[in-house]
Amino acid sequence: MNEGIIRTVIFALTLFCFGFLEASFAYRKRVMSRKDRWPSNIGIVFIDTFLVRLVYPMGAVGIAYYCEANNYGIFNWINLSYWPSIILTIIFMDLIIYGQHVLTHKINFLWKLHQVHHSDRDLDFTSALRFHPIEIIFSMMVKTMAISIIGASPKGILVFEIILSSMAIFNHSNLYLPAPLEKIIRYVFVTPQMHIIHHSEEQFESDTNFGFNLSIWDRLFGTYTDKWKSSKVIGQRAFQREADQKLLHLLKQPFL
């Protein structure tokens, strides 16, 4: 099966699965109704996908295949064997995505783009889809650079892309993991209870817990927060009106 199809099928199944779990076991009460958020959060992912196909028709996996065929990048130079190159690609790309996420909070223009994700007043599995198209293109540029420098394994990139989108859906979801289980998982992986702190309207909290997959980067670089200490409000103070959640507004938001 074609890699693009594999990714799309797993992505759709993950969305369906978490949509179902949230419908059955939602944890927090909603601040806004689904009909006021979902059309925007779901609409923007179609625009993002269309734009990435247009600008990067090869996709991240295609770029890795290109590097492999042309012997670009460290893993190709040192002829790293199959499994180590897959595993190291996944770990290295996760570190890159962590670093990119920190940058989007620290550099003003990038923060304006990334704020579209943070201005969601609620958090559920659809929040994982809500990124401004220009931020998605920026992310593809970062990935392209990282893939060509290390000569990433194409299979590793495919697996990483699947893990990244599935984990983003998981850690934005409105689900509650029992405390003892959650504590064990978060030693290694990011959990919804950990990521929600990153969506606090208080900057001292949103500037922590940047990880998407592995929780080790936050611990390693001192950006880890254990508990939500503020008044537990999700979103951004500047974008509290219902009109701020409309799709057209999200597209314009970074330039206002």
Ligand SMILES: [Zn+2]
């Ligand atoms: Zn963020």
